[in-house]
Amino acid sequence: MTTRIRRKKSTLTELKIAVIGSPSVGKSALIVRFITKRYIGEYDHQTESRYKHEAMVDGEPVLFEILDTCPKADDEFPNAAELIQWADGLLLVYSITDRRSFNYIRRAKSDLQSDTPVQLCANKVDMVHLRQVSRDEGEILAKDFECKFSEVSAADHVDQVAEVFNELCKEVLACKRKSKQSLLERMLGGTRPYSRGKSDSNLPKD
Numbered sequence: 550m551t552t553r554i555r556r557k558k559s560t561l562t563e564l565k566i567a568v569i570g571s572p573s574v575g576k577s578a579l580i581v582r583f584i585t586k587r588y589i590g591e592y593d594h595q596t597e598s599r600y601k602h603e604a605m606v607d608g609e610p611v612l613f614e615i616l617d618t619c620p621k622a623d624d625e626f627p628n629a630a631e632l633i634q635w636a637d638g639l640l641l642v643y644s645i646t647d648r649r650s651f652n653y654i655r656r657a658k659s660d661l662q663s664d665t666p667v668q669l670c671a672n673k674v675d676m677v678h679l680r681q682v683s684r685d686e687g688e689i690l691a692k693d694f695e696c697k698f699s700e701v702s703a704a705d706h707v708d709q710v711a712e713v714f715n716e717l718c719k720e721v722l723a724c725k726r727k728s729k730q731s732l733l734e735r736m737l738g739g740t741r742p743y744s745r746g747k748s749d750s751n752l753p754k755d
């Protein structure tokens with residue numbers, strides 16, 4: 550007699566995150582910090598890169614697919630329609646040492662008008678002596694975007710950087726749950742509410 554072992558269905562949640570920001574704000578450094586916990590100072594890539602990383606978020610295994618966008622100049626913006634279609638969440642990054650990178654985010658976000666969850670992240674907070682964008686400005690912009698905001702340093706922080714990705718992940722998962730729920734409600738909306746707890750055969754006949 551053979552015993553068949555049933556494989557447990559995979560419960561891995563897949564999640565696509567696009568990291569957006571002007572050149573040199575530290576997008577690659579943040580992604581690599583999140584994935585490897587290491588800080589690598591120099592990256593030599595001319596095109597966008599994709600990374601895959603599995604992590605536990607709130608006790609749930611999540612497979613992150615992260616797109617590292619690679620604009621060549623401060624006036625080169627990602628293709629908004631393509632990004633919105635691809636991404637479940639958008640991580641908007643600027644550097645506190647570069648006001649143009651802050652302005653880049655404003656402009657990029659105005660192109661990216663959608664319900665896709667967003668998180669705003671100010672990088673290079675270790676370079677506070679070269680600060681050009683105040684924390685208040687970041688907070689005000691995040692309020693404007695109705696999203697979470699944090700100041701971090703890819704160079705110095707490990708947990709705070711992971712927190713940025715995890716928070717965005719939670720936001721995306723909550724958003725997915727909400728839209729699933731409202732879809733279910735819409736589907737059930739047309740049916741008669743079933744108020745009795747017993748099956749029809751047990752109900753008294755009229």
Ligand SMILES: Nc1nc2c(ncn2[C@@H]2O[C@H](COP(=O)(O)OP(=O)(O)OP(=O)(O)O)[C@@H](O)[C@H]2O)c(=O)[nH]1
Pocket residue numbers: 570571572573574575576577578579589590591592594618619620672673674675676701702703704705
């Ligand atoms: N001091 C400091 N430097 C950083 C930090 N993050 C990145 N850098 C430096 O900033 C430069 C750009 O970092 P990248 O990670 O390549 O930035 P990027 O946004 O991916 O740049 P592009 O690929 O050109 O779009 C590198 O010299 C990094 O070493 C940080 O938190 N603090």
